[in-house]
Amino acid sequence: MRSLTIAILGAFALILAACDLGPKSSFGFTLPDGNADYGQAYFVEFRCVDCHTVVGLEDELVAPEGIDPIMDVPLGGQTTRIATYGELVTSIINPSHKVSTQYRLSPAMEEEVSPMRNYNSIMTVDELIDIVAFVQEQYELKPYNRTVYRMY
Template sequence: MKTLFISILGVSLIMFLTGCDQGPKSARGFSLPEGSVVNGEIKFVQLKCNDCHSVVGREEIREDVDPIMTVPLGGMTTRIVTYGELVTSIINPSHKISQRYLATPVEEEGQSKMRNYNELMTVQELIDIVAFLSEQYELQPYPKTYYTVY
């Protein structure tokens, strides 16, 4: 009985670990080199990302801008925003649209209205913008639950 249990556990573990790899299209192994936060902020403004995006706590980025819409970036979050998510949001903005933006001017028929920048920026500029945006998020500590002693 013990051998059967160990065998089932081993097979389950192998299935679980191989299930984590999603094949050749997985993000496993994806890594960006260090980017420049300063250059990323400059590019963010030069490419007019601030026409549609505000950055929490950085009101000066939108000074003298007549915004088309306001899609906030940065601020407190309960989970880490990865650079993989940020890169995907820039190069394929329709991949995942937040539920709070469905049926708003941000999307139309399930597609993001964000313009395509794939041929307008270099890879280094993308890396720098991601470095800039990554710095704008602050992980909110998970509130502890305190239980009374009985």
């Protein structure tokens, strides 16, 4: 019994050590719920549409007349894991945090700087949470298909 307790405590210690709870950890970070309808309007207003299409809303969310889209990074659609609020906020306020190699403007882009615009000094927190609520709603969890084993 005692060794079981020690084993459980040891496992907890390992789990805690594995989580990064340093001063820069996002632990404890939450946002109030946003309004996805407002978020959709902001998505066009902030011209996210210059670079993003939204799966299922390709015809509704378009760059204003006469403006050519810069690139097409699709957001939304089916996914096996919906990005958390924290991840989505990070992709908006700190897009270079995780720049996918796919979207480097050129192979010469040594520095990992996202081509995504920086909105930090023009977007209010309310606008940010509404946009995040809207973007998050666009993802749909892919149904998990069980493997069907045939009877032999």
